[in-house]
Amino acid sequence: MPASPSPKPDSSASSLSFRLKGGLFPLTLLELIDTDPLKLRKDLAQKMAEAPAFFQQAPIVLSLEQIQPPLQAAELSFIRDLCREFGLIVIALRGSNDHLQDAASAMNLALLPASKVKKSESQSEGEPDIEGLLSPQTNQSEQPCPEDVQAQKDEETVVRMPAAPETKIVTTPVRSGQQIYAAGGDLVVLAPVSAGAEILADGNIHVYGPARGRILAGVRGNRSSRIFCQALEAELVSIAGYFKVNEDLRQHHWKQSVQVSLTDETLNIDCLG
Amino acid sequence: MAKIIVVTSGKGGVGKTTTSAAISSGLALRGHKTVVIDFDIGLRNLDLIMNCERRVVYDFVNVIKGESTLRQALIKDKRCDKLHILPASQTRDKDALDPEGVEKVLNELADDGFEYIICDSPAGIEHGAFMALYFADTAIVVSNPEVSSVRDSDRILGILQSKSRRAERGESVEEYLLLTRYNPERVEKGEMLSVEDVQEILATRLLGVIPESESVLKASNQGLPVIYDSTSNAGLAYSDAVDRLLGEDVEHRFLSVGNKKLLQRLFRRSA
Numbered sequence: 001m002p003a004s005p006s007p008k009p010d011s012s013a014s015s016l017s018f019r020l021k022g023g024l025f026p027l028t029l030l031e032l033i034d035t036d037p038l039k040l041r042k043d044l045a046q047k048m049a050e051a052p053a054f055f056q057q058a059p060i061v062l063s064l065e066q067i068q069p070p071l072q073a074a075e076l077s078f079i080r081d082l083c084r085e086f087g088l089i090v091i092a093l094r095g096s097n098d099h100l101q102d103a104a105s106a107m108n109l110a111l112l113p114a115s116k117v118k119k120s121e122s123q124s125e126g127e128p129d130i131e132g133l134l135s136p137q138t139n140q141s142e143q144p145c146p147e148d149v150q151a152q153k154d155e156e157t158v159v160r161m162p163a164a165p166e167t168k169i170v171t172t173p174v175r176s177g178q179q180i181y182a183a184g185g186d187l188v189v190l191a192p193v194s195a196g197a198e199i200l201a202d203g204n205i206h207v208y209g210p211a212r213g214r215i216l217a218g219v220r221g222n223r224s225s226r227i228f229c230q231a232l233e234a235e236l237v238s239i240a241g242y243f244k245v246n247e248d249l250r251q252h253h254w255k256q257s258v259q260v261s262l263t264d265e266t267l268n269i270d271c272l273g
Numbered sequence: 274m275a276k277i278i279v280v281t282s283g284k285g286g287v288g289k290t291t292t293s294a295a296i297s298s299g300l301a302l303r304g305h306k307t308v309v310i311d312f313d314i315g316l317r318n319l320d321l322i323m324n325c326e327r328r329v330v331y332d333f334v335n336v337i338k339g340e341s342t343l344r345q346a347l348i349k350d351k352r353c354d355k356l357h358i359l360p361a362s363q364t365r366d367k368d369a370l371d372p373e374g375v376e377k378v379l380n381e382l383a384d385d386g387f388e389y390i391i392c393d394s395p396a397g398i399e400h401g402a403f404m405a406l407y408f409a410d411t412a413i414v415v416s417n418p419e420v421s422s423v424r425d426s427d428r429i430l431g432i433l434q435s436k437s438r439r440a441e442r443g444e445s446v447e448e449y450l451l452l453t454r455y456n457p458e459r460v461e462k463g464e465m466l467s468v469e470d471v472q473e474i475l476a477t478r479l480l481g482v483i484p485e486s487e488s489v490l491k492a493s494n495q496g497l498p499v500i501y502d503s504t505s506n507a508g509l510a511y512s513d514a515v516d517r518l519l520g521e522d523v524e525h526r527f528l529s530v531g532n533k534k535l536l537q538r539l540f541r542r543s544a
Contacts, residue, residue, distance in 0.1 A: 173476055175431025176424055192476050194427045
């Protein structure tokens with residue numbers, strides 16, 4: 001997720017074929033606690049099942065700081081492959097020991113310095129426990145504070161801005177088999193969403209066209225998020241993990257303009273206008 | 274500039290090869306130098322429908338592997354000299370196609386002065402179908418008026434706009450819907466989806482509606498593309514579709530029962 005679109009090179013610029021720029025990217029930290037391969041696979045599978053879209057081709061940093069005794073090269077390679085199997089791309093290691101350095105460079109993994117506070121137990125160190133955000137039933141109000149990777153040290157660019165919620169706007173039909181996820185913000189679709197398609201957002205979802213697929217708002221647990229659609233024909237609607245399927249939806253307001261909201265543990269579907 | 278058109282559907286048996294044969298013949302009959310490529314490696318059919326199966330020496334895979342030249346593998350159509358056929362291999366499987374090889378052949382065809390390159394896709398959404406659609410500028414999505422076929426067409430439209438070369442470059446593939454095996458009488462009885470139903474689900478420009486017709490089966494068995502049969506509604510509907518593909522504004526016909534009966538009466542009178 002680039003921080004900003006790169007500007008067009010101006011004519012006065014040098015004839016270099018590239019330019020180096022600093023950037024801040026949100027990354028997920030996978031902090032290993034146990035290296036038992038079977039348990040790791042089982043736990044990963046369970047976590048992936050909860051939020052499949054969140055993990056699709058997601059770059060992650062693997063933290064080995066909690067692991068004792070130190071990891072062997074073969075184990076590292078196994079964990080990297082296991083992550084890949086679940087759609088996670090390990091791009092860097094944190095807190096690796098000296099004898100893993102060769103293995104890491106052979107696997108094209110970058111090495112990041114260990115965190116300043118060793119073996120932090122609480123999440124108040126600027127590394128929130130992302131698990132809490134993923135389990136749908138928890139009401140987490142604080143914003144995730146992403147781990148940063150700095151490509152360039154430049155004091156002026158390192159000013160941390162609070163991430164503004166980004167709205168994703170889709171103008172072409174979302175077809176069967178397609179999945180669109182608006183991470184960290186709202187999703188607006190100005191076209192039909194076909195049966196068999198899936199649209200997800202951390203915030204609200206608006207569909208200006210027939211909404212026939214699966215529509216999931218507040219997938220990271222934001223219970224105040226809502227769904228607005230012009231014609232409700234969905235296979236499933238969900239807010240923060242609370243859902244209704246097609247069979248129930250057909251009972252009320254079918255093919256009408258509605259908004260879907262959550263109070264306590266009940267999904268409300270109300271006509272618009 | 275050659276225009277690459279893929280004829281695809283997702284679902285099998287909806288009329289992709291019949292459509293490829295008809296559209297490519299139609300374009301060639303209108304004077305455009307056209308080639309039709311069979312991408313269905315291992316299930317070669319196009320040559321049967323085009324009635325050139327006895328003249329197949331080399332095939333698409335031979336050309337990709339460098340075992341023959343393109344010129345050796347291209348078969349000139351006997352009815353229209355503007356049309357060439359590049360048959361599929363019957364003995365290999367679809368993995369024999371690779372993007373570099375396919376691109377090389379397409380570029381060579383474009384350099385040879387072909388205006389239209391029609392790619393007849395295999396069914397499914399696997400490697401073979403992907404190879405057929407990857408380089409397409411335009412897609413003709415063939416669908417039957419039936420729920421599962423429409424759903425598969427929707428899926429293939431999604432793949433076209435996300436996985437094709439044009440999509441990767443941030444451009445869009447021009448997409449058309451061709452509805453085949455349409456039976457207005459069954460639509461009226463509520464046994465079949467109507468054009469409007471399908472249009473509402475797919476929201477794609479309609480290239481044509483081909484009525485269900487015995488002449489299609491007859492044409493396949495005789496090895497004569499149905500577009501040559503100017504006495505059949507299916508042939509006429511394909512002809513209209515080719516005109517629309519070339520940018521003409523032609524009104525859709527054979528959509529309702531009454532219309533069909535009127536034409537049958539006209540034909541009976543003229544016969």
